[in-house]
Amino acid sequence: MGVLRIAHTADYHLGVSLRGLSPVSEKGRIRIQDFLKQLDRIREFVLDRGCDFLVIAGDVFHTIRPNPYVFDEFAKFIRSLTVEKVQVVCIAGTHDQPRTETSEAYMKALEDVGAPNFYFFRKPGVITLKGNISGKKVRFLCLPYIPQTMFKPHEYISSVEQSIRRLLSEPVESYDYTVAVGHFYLEGAIIREHTPSYIGDIPLPLRLFNGFDASMMGHIHRHQFLTGKIVYAGSIERIDFGEEGEEKGFVYFEEYEGGLRGSFIRLPCRPMLTIPRDGFLELRGRRNYEAVLREYIRSLRGVEDAILRIKMRLDPSQVIPSRALEEALRSKKVFHWIIEVERVGGEAKPIEKKVFSLEDYFKHYVETVFKHRLDPETMRLVVSEGLKILKEED
Template sequence: MTDPLRVLHFADIHVGMERYGRVDPATGLNSRVMDFLRRLSDLAEFAITRDVDLVIFAGDAYKTRNPNSTYRREFAWRIKEIADHGIPVVMVPGNHDLPAVANRASTIEIFETLRIPNIHILDHNSGVTIIETKGGAPVQIAPAPYPYISQLVNQEHYRAVSLEKLDALVTEKMTDIIRNMADEVRARPDIPAILVGHFSVDEAAVGSERNVMVGRDVHVVRSVLVDDAWDYVALGHIHKHQDLNAGAQPPVVYSGSLERIDFGEEKEPKGWVLTKISRGHTDYEFIPHLHRQARRFVTLDCDCRKEEDPMDAILKRIQRRSDDGIIQNAIVRLRLRLRADQDGLISDRKLKLALSEAFAVAGVLREIDAGVRSRLGAVSVEGMTPLELLERYLQVSDTPPDQIQILLQDAEAIIGPTPDG
């Protein structure tokens, strides 16, 4: 019996995500971009030191379809480092890798053009390809990259149908492609087979990828992937790591993204997948990091509505989380619940100063309690004059009557008399 193939699977790097970053003085690049690149460096080192047989990248190398030359260089040399150690790298384009117009080059096609040894770019024209792994054993790779809808559906048909019908047609075409490749790999039952895809699956838990989506989404039904023709299904596109066939064969796995993009991924683990693939059975483990953890996103919720001194309460909350080591080097946002009368007591400058240990402060979000507004009574607001509104507000705010009269007099001097006054 041959040894299992050790295959590293990753996806969705999105080099070029600059939000919350600043210039990194050591490299001249955006500090958040460096987060993504350092994670890719860790992955490359892991693949080399663990002497894996094959690396699979399931799409979305960059944030945009037109990455700048620096980002291309930084991604390329890390991928080439893996290949230079004799480890084949299979790459399938994602939606962020594809140009807006079909037949133009994808962002990763340059590897194929330059014929860099051990790097294989498999697109919709490639079909099932047999790759020789580092140890010499063959493996069948069936690519299902993110499709051009115009290449799947007749142009005239494309214009004539509703978006819902178009989505159904694309799903049908993708299903046919995957099933045809499954029939092809069955003809070589002694060679392990891996389906590599970049698309959404109907039962997958989605996440922040929706916030950075390029183009219309493409869906495939899970039942098409749970096929014994495959020994492993390596997916990209959805950023949340998950196995859609947990506890059964074949594993249908989204590796998830290497780095967090925004607060929608705050609680999600990030990393890559290391598999041991044999014909008919695959085991895998999720690898969260080698040297560097993914950048943490931290939300601090503070309900200050019952506090006499809301600023003091918030600052104490920040200090407690700082003492716990939660804030250091994290991207932090504050979410505050306040009474209307407390809003003016909050100093964003002081809060950001208190969060100086954070990598970045994403914002101070205020949710102002509507309780005071709800106590204005049943009188229509639209039917009240500005002075009447002010008087009612002062009354429900428990302002002393003598102060109300003084404030109303001052307000009338500014606003002017009401039309019937």
């Protein structure tokens, strides 16, 4: 027998866009290619290393109904691996799992077709597969994302634990390794290093996943080993500025001294930068603030082809100098930029902070209307599930 090799990936979020960037625009299409190039790199690695399995731990697409081009490219990616006898084990994540009875995920189409060597799990399940290269048998416990709206924290944890016990108790032929594949928020996981995150999920205890040869997780976009055997692959590309500066990639598992040893494989990403790094560019009280802003942009280094978030502070009467800003950024060959403005009065008290998205309005609405009617935990769940439904119906 040969050496077992597994590539563990997660959180592709194919089809996600940037604020202010239409996916059908030229730059929108280029941004889609940023993600598809990562699939090319993953495929090349899997085939070059002779991996038996590719694991996708949820959130292939950013919505349950991606545009046809993105769906077709993913289907081609899967076929390019499965025809080479690589077996793909994929579970539904937060964005692959419908939230309403009338919704249906496109991922189900691949499942219904019965593509050979492709195994997709929308519900908890277990499967034992024999590697076509190594000949080793792996028992995969597949635990897709479970919506938490109807659960209290202790009930949710108990439900997941019961699913694991039930799957482990099912009759099974002999196997060499047991691998858990999940899409959860586990206790101790770092969500984001630089900014707070409103994930709203109930953290599961690590003890649920300690008994496996490897636990390959998705959902948290930051790559991290929680233990030597429990690991988040992280997302394959930076999704938003909460992931600024994070390395992206996947985890490569290889047999070593009777076990499975994982190592991080980095994927190159388009830079995401916040300008300035801390705080805001102070333009209040400047009569020539357009010239100040233009000169500030000219002084920037390392921003070519980058995605920038520019944070500026203005007086209530100052107008955002959009034309001057655009000219300066184009001269620096910046790929795309997002403007965040804070307007403050004379005593430096915020009187306006621009809200940019429907998601922001929804969160503000729920927190305002239900402030005194829901406990904080229930509030988090309402916002979390509501945002997921909004993304579904988008």
